[in-house]
Amino acid sequence: MIQSVKDDSRGPSGPPDLFELMKKLTGGGRGRSRGKFGGGFIAVILLILLVWAVMTSFYTVQPEQRAVVKRFGSVTGITDPGLHFKIPFGIDQIQLVATERVLKQEFGFRTRGTRQGESSTYSAAEFEDESLMLTGDLNMIDVEWVVQYRIDDPIKFLYQMREPTRTLRDISESVMRRIVGNMLGSEVLTIGRVEIQQKAGDEIQEILDQYDAGIRISTVEMQDVVPPPAVQPAFNEVNEARQERERMINEAQKRVNQEIPNAEGAALRTVAEAEGYATERVNRADGESTRFSAVLHEYQQAPTVTRSRLYLETLNEILPNIGQILVVQDGQMTPLPLLNVNRNAIGGDK
Numbered sequence: 001m002i003q004s005v006k007d008d009s010r011g012p013s014g015p016p017d018l019f020e021l022m023k024k025l026t027g028g029g030r031g032r033s034r035g036k037f038g039g040g041f042i043a044v045i046l047l048i049l050l051v052w053a054v055m056t057s058f059y060t061v062q063p064e065q066r067a068v069v070k071r072f073g074s075v076t077g078i079t080d081p082g083l084h085f086k087i088p089f090g091i092d093q094i095q096l097v098a099t100e101r102v103l104k105q106e107f108g109f110r111t112r113g114t115r116q117g118e119s120s121t122y123s124a125a126e127f128e129d130e131s132l133m134l135t136g137d138l139n140m141i142d143v144e145w146v147v148q149y150r151i152d153d154p155i156k157f158l159y160q161m162r163e164p165t166r167t168l169r170d171i172s173e174s175v176m177r178r179i180v181g182n183m184l185g186s187e188v189l190t191i192g193r194v195e196i197q198q199k200a201g202d203e204i205q206e207i208l209d210q211y212d213a214g215i216r217i218s219t220v221e222m223q224d225v226v227p228p229p230a231v232q233p234a235f236n237e238v239n240e241a242r243q244e245r246e247r248m249i250n251e252a253q254k255r256v257n258q259e260i261p262n263a264e265g266a267a268l269r270t271v272a273e274a275e276g277y278a279t280e281r282v283n284r285a286d287g288e289s290t291r292f293s294a295v296l297h298e299y300q301q302a303p304t305v306t307r308s309r310l311y312l313e314t315l316n317e318i319l320p321n322i323g324q325i326l327v328v329q330d331g332q333m334t335p336l337p338l339l340n341v342n343r344n345a346i347g348g349d350k
Contacts (some may be wrong), residue, residue, distance in 0.1 A: 108144035158216030
């Protein structure tokens with residue numbers, strides 16, 4: 001009561017009494033108990049507001065994320081990983097975007113969840129509308145692939161398009177169908193996989209850049225490329241025939257690689273022998289001509305002696321090749337024994 005008197009003595013110009021103000025807010029003259037209840041309710045409301053303000057004033061961004069901050073619906077900036085402050089009571093709104101994580105979109109199959117320690121399993125039967133494609137030679141083929149990407153610009157990813165992930169799927173499927181439709185089925189099944197992956201990644205990124213979607217394509221990987229089950233036996237026969245053809249081509253190439261070097265070696269050997277024979281004949285002819293010139297010179301100096309020497313040398317060369325010699329005079333054989341020149345030539349030293 002004393003406190004009330006002191007407060008009333010301040011007059012109308014003094015500051016209002018907090019107790020009187022709370023009484024007015026809670027019902028004024030409805031009783032002491034009603035005023036205490038109203039004051040407690042206000043305190044609880046204020047405490048709740050305080051706790052709410054504290055809880056909504058801070059937020060945490062994970063290392064693989066970036067946070068887009070909006071104030072009254074307008075983007076004010078991007079924050080990096082860590083603990084940050086924001087205006088409470090929903091004035092600042094936060095949208096977290098995983099910019100450092102490699103995301104993926106699967107086409108023609110879906111990866112099923114697995115338990116710890118088990119291998120991944122796939123489901124493809126119910127997604128044939130995504131994987132079945134028509135090749136350039138009018139063959140049906142089942143193509144399964146994965147597009148891996150990262151969010152390069154969070155603001156563009158969130159607000160440039162209405163459904164960026166759905167747009168990425170539509171673009172990827174359209175590009176892949178066009179590339180496969182321009183190639184032969186045999187190329188898609190065998191040697192064309194690397195080319196398809198490279199071209200698909202480049203074209204998808206080019207279209208996303210035109211849309212300014214804030215998405216960066218990492219890789220495009222083809223998981224499984226097979227013919228549809230209905231035509232699988234026919235494709236297997238074609239592949240077996242193709243493999244047989246490749247085997248025969250390889251064997252023929254092996255034979256070519258063996259025979260051509262052998263033929264080239266034989267040709268080089270024959271040429272070398274001919275060149276050696278030609279060199280030998282030329283050298284021999286040169287020697288014969290030189291010897292004849294020397295003999296001619298000697299003959300011109302001493303004809304009789306040279307003629308006798310040539311006669312004796314000729315007999316020395318011819319007689320060893322004659323088996324037996326008969327000495328005949330006036331048509332009658334002399335009583336001289338037969339001369340075995342070969343024996344004498346061979347055993348002349350005895």
